[in-house]
Amino acid sequence: MHQADSTPAATRLASLDAFRGMTILGMILVNNPGNWSVRYAPLAHAEWHGWTLTDLVFPFFLFIMGTALAYSTSRYRDGAPVDRHVYRRIVQRSLVLILLGLGLNLAKDGLAWMLRYADIVDFDFDRLRLTGVLQRIGLTYLALSVIVLNLGVRGQAVVAGATLAAVAAAYQWLPDPNDRTANLSPEGNFGRVVDVTLIGQNHMRDQGLREPSDPTGLFGTIPSIASALAGYWAGLVLRRRLKPLQTVAWLAGAGAAAALAGLALDGLLPINKKLWTSSYVLLCAGLASVAVAGFYWLIDVRGWRRSGAALQVVGVNAIVAYVGSELTSVVLNTVRVDDTSLKSWIYRHGLVDNFADERNASLAFALGIVAVWWLVAWVMARRGWTIRA
Numbered sequence: 001m002h003q004a005d006s007t008p009a010a011t012r013l014a015s016l017d018a019f020r021g022m023t024i025l026g027m028i029l030v031n032n033p034g035n036w037s038v039r040y041a042p043l044a045h046a047e048w049h050g051w052t053l054t055d056l057v058f059p060f061f062l063f064i065m066g067t068a069l070a071y072s073t074s075r076y077r078d079g080a081p082v083d084r085h086v087y088r089r090i091v092q093r094s095l096v097l098i099l100l101g102l103g104l105n106l107a108k109d110g111l112a113w114m115l116r117y118a119d120i121v122d123f124d125f126d127r128l129r130l131t132g133v134l135q136r137i138g139l140t141y142l143a144l145s146v147i148v149l150n151l152g153v154r155g156q157a158v159v160a161g162a163t164l165a166a167v168a169a170a171y172q173w174l175p176d177p178n179d180r181t182a183n184l185s186p187e188g189n190f191g192r193v194v195d196v197t198l199i200g201q202n203h204m205r206d207q208g209l210r211e212p213s214d215p216t217g218l219f220g221t222i223p224s225i226a227s228a229l230a231g232y233w234a235g236l237v238l239r240r241r242l243k244p245l246q247t248v249a250w251l252a253g254a255g256a257a258a259a260l261a262g263l264a265l266d267g268l269l270p271i272n273k274k275l276w277t278s279s280y281v282l283l284c285a286g287l288a289s290v291a292v293a294g295f296y297w298l299i300d301v302r303g304w305r306r307s308g309a310a311l312q313v314v315g316v317n318a319i320v321a322y323v324g325s326e327l328t329s330v331v332l333n334t335v336r337v338d339d340t341s342l343k344s345w346i347y348r349h350g351l352v353d354n355f356a357d358e359r360n361a362s363l364a365f366a367l368g369i370v371a372v373w374w375l376v377a378w379v380m381a382r383r384g385w386t387i388r389a
Helices: 013-033 052-071 084-117 132-149 152-174 190-198 220-238 244-265 278-301 306-314 318-334 341-352 356-384
Strands: none
Touching: 013 052, 013 152, 013 318, 013 356, 052 220, 052 306, 084 132, 084 318, 132 152, 132 220, 132 318, 152 190, 152 220, 152 278, 190 220, 220 278, 220 341, 244 278, 244 306, 278 306, 278 356, 306 318, 306 356, 318 341, 318 356
């Protein structure tokens, strides 16, 4: 999906596609509740410090991106020249992802404006959100590709360590070296200062009003590179072709150590998804490595391919499923029926009246969106269609 070069089919890991598919379906699930105010706790992000299962989804995806890159760049580790055409493809793919993200933001705000006023020309582009999930993926992919094509593992480890240390120091002591509490607050953290300075509050999520810190802001993208690098190292382990149990032991052992390190650091620098703190990077990278070990053992080693096939169909067309689900949300929230959104109409008339617990109705709505885009991915897989950025 996000690779420096196309991964030959023969080198694809079924387990990696399945893990990617599970992650994308999880992303769709948590992004599409019937009612944002009525959800089961694990399906909501932590308010600020701390973490839930939902907070693992995005870093898992970046981890998988790094793992895939270990496969797609193997020829360059084996001595193939890295010329300007390689970098051109990297930049092109990064730009496609960033522009897709900006397009989704424009659809969310611009389409609503157009349907309301029948005119997109007067849309206030000065308030268009510039950040987002795809933008962070694109920027992270660009930085990750440049790093792995130019540095060995030791150099990569130095970059990752220095990045996490610098980010931790910035969050602890900036912008006010005398007030750690303020520095780790939604309103006063250094990441928000950087984002407001570089892109402006009007271009941040909710214009920074309901949520002062943008969860996909520019500063938080820096430590996300370490999340992807961890995935790249997991890919190197998988490609070493060790005995299966050795591979699982390496991935699970290193993952458990990283996750425990993240939990241990939580007391010094809280685990925080919206800030993408260094402790959060370690925790999520560790848990992702353990998950990769589990998928690899069950699907590629034990041969549970039929069980993983339902996830693989989404994993090979992850970009379609994610963007499609986001556009579906735009349409459902924008189209009006009886003075309410189509989403609210479906939710109230089709689900709430049929569930005793509204949390189940909210979950059922999200599962419906998941089912629709799983079906689309299944049809694409049956026809052999694959779309990558």
